[in-house]
Amino acid sequence: MTAVDRAAWTEANQRYLMARVDVVREYVARPATQPASSNDEAVRRAESLAEQARRAMPASAALDVLCDLFSLSSFERDVLLLCAAVELDGSFATSSPPEQGGGRPPVTFSLALAALPHSHWSA
Numbered sequence: 001m002t003a004v005d006r007a008a009w010t011e012a013n014q015r016y017l018m019a020r021v022d023v024v025r026e027y028v029a030r031p032a033t034q035p036a037s038s039n040d041e042a043v044r045r046a047e048s049l050a051e052q053a054r055r056a057m058p059a060s061a062a063l064d065v066l067c068d069l070f071s072l073s074s075f076e077r078d079v080l081l082l083c084a085a086v087e088l089d090g091s092f093a094t095s096s097p098p099e100q101g102g103g104r105p106p107v108t109f110s111l112a113l114a115a116l117p118h119s120h121w122s123a
Helices: 003-028 041-055 062-069 074-088 090-094 109-115
Strands: none
Touching (some): 003 041, 003 062, 003 109, 062 074, 074 090, 074 109
16 A cells, blocks of 8 residues: 555545544434434434445445454444544533533443444443
C-alpha cells in the first residue's frame, strides 16, 4: 500500500469509525423508556451514514476486521464502540438522556443492555 493509499484508508477508516460511534450515540441518547429500535428516524439516518462511510472504504475497515477476528455480534461491536466513544469523541459524554441529567453517562453493561439493539447476556 502506498503512502497515498494508506492516507486515504486512514481518513476513510476514521470517518467510518466515527459514523459507527454516531449510531451508538443515537441509541444511548434515547429515553430509557423507549426501546432500542432501528425504526427511529435519527437511528436510521446515522445507520445510513455509517453504511455510506463503510462502502467508501478503499479496503476493509479496522473495526470490521476486529469484529471478524473476534466473531463479534453487532451488539458486541456496539458495546466496544460505547466504551471507546467517551474517549474518542468529547461530545459523546454530554449526549446522555435527559433523565440522566446530562453529563458523562456511566458506561456499564446495564446501559448497553438497555440502550443497544440485539442485546444479549452472552456478550
